[in-house]
Amino acid sequence: MSDLMDFKCPCCGGAIEFNSSSQNMKCPFCDSEFDIETIKSMESAENTQENIDWSTDFNEWSNEEAGGMSVYSCESCGGEVISDSTTSATQCPYCGSNIVMKGQFSGDLRPDYIIPFKIDKNAAKEALKGHLKGKRFLPKTFKDENHIDKIEGAYVPFWLFNCKADADVKYKAEDIRTWSDSDYEYTEVTTYLVNRAGSVNFERIPVDGATKMPDDLMESIEPYKFDDAVDFQTAYLAGYVSERYDVDADQSIERANVRVKESVEETFKNTVTGHDRVYVSSSVVNLEDSSVNYALYPVWLLHTTWQGQKYTFAMNGQTGKFVGDLPLDKSAYFRWFSIIGVILSTIICAGITLLH
Structure with a gap:
């Protein structure tokens, strides 16, 4: 089973995403829509790829550097998606495919509930x-x-x-x-x-x-x-x-x-x-x-x-x-309270004058 899953439009092959307005999956290229159950059935399908081994001689990450990182391969374009160890869903920086890093949701890491986006x-x-x-x-x-x-x-x-x-x-x-x-x-x-x-x-x-x-x-x-x-x-x-x-x-x-x-x-x-x-x-x-x-x-x-x-x-x-x-305009702040202070002082002085 792959560590990563993207969602492609069955009609045009474009990257589809969840639409907060229709509450369905929608393709931004051909406007096709699919309900969640349809996409769920696609999740179980595994893609097979040919394994190609390349001989390399590069320096490796140290244990300290690699400890907080994860690397995934995009199944759409083959690009490497590098993230910190807590990232579970993102976009491929090369082809823009929406991908879910499924390894982050196995076992006790799988959420019980989700509230879908309602606002775009x-x-x-x-x-x-x-x-x-x-x-x-x-x-x-x-x-x-x-x-x-x-x-x-x-x-x-x-x-x-x-x-x-x-x-x-x-x-x-x-x-x-x-x-x-x-x-x-x-x-x-x-x-x-x-x-x-x-x-x-x-x-x-x-x-x-x-x-x-x-x-x-x-x-x-x-x-x-x-x-x-x-x-x-x-x-x-x-x-x-x-x-x-x-x-x-x-x-x-x-x-x-x-x-x-x-x-x-x-x-x-x-x-x-x-x-x-x-x-x-x-x-x-x-x-x-x-x-x-x-x-x-x-x-x-x-x-x-x-x-x-x-x-x-x-x-x-x-x-x-x-x-x-938000930032504070200090000059406006002090100017406003100076005006309020003058007004209050005037009212107090007028009150004292009336009392006497």
């Missing part, structure tokens, strides 16, 4: 334009000089944690009363100890399983709608980049526990009402009936450059939620 590349580009609109402190030249270096649709590996959380959380609640006389201002703080206990069921808490993807960036584009998830099939990867996890489930448990604890504390806190301030004093959370699944979720990644600095933006490939940090 053009929508991601438009989302970036929308993200830049209305930003008061964004440098004016950023829109004009900033350009997209690379845009790619990536299936990001996620561990999905399921559990029941039994929790006992204590909160410190405060009621604050202030008053003043001609000489002093007074503040009275009344403190209460509030206890909340109960159980919360969690389903499919996502934890990013790829070190290449910043956790805060991936969590910012949540949530995903699991109703669109389907059983994993390699055909969905055609035309997109896919990464194999390099943070395993055991290594992701700590982050899952933090997310469960924070969610429980926030959920219970919302029931402590009628107070000015509420803090977590202590919490004990125990988990049971826990399980974990492996899934691939769709993400559009946009990489841009402005004044020599790199910026990365991410968009949820299912819902369209868009996030990314």
